[in-house]
Amino acid sequence: MSQRTEVIEKFLDKTIQILKNDTIKKKIELLIIQPFLQYSLDLIFPYVIIICVVFGILIISMISIMCLLAFRFSSGQIAASVEAAMVNSI
DSSP states (O other): OHHHHHHHHHHHHHHHHHHTSHHHHHHHIIIIIHHHHHHHHHHHHHHHHHHHHHHHHHHHHHHHHHHHHHHHHHHHHHHHHHHHHHHHHO
16 A cells, blocks of 8 residues: 555656646646636627626616606606695686
8 A cells, every 4th residue: 555655646746847847837837727717708709798788787777767867756756746836826
């Protein structure tokens, strides 16, 4: 059992030494990490656009509902005050 752990430790030590090399780091970044991130962003981008559109529609509808409610409230007050003025003038 200890022989396996020694082999694993040696393998890990060699792997760590190889990964410390700057050229290997650049190759890993250019050939593995950047293409993976680019592919992931290409897959996610349409969903981000859909979420932004839905969020924009939600905000516009909320603002329009608030404006309609404010307009109805203010026009209701105006109608009530006009009616009260007419009653008082008679």
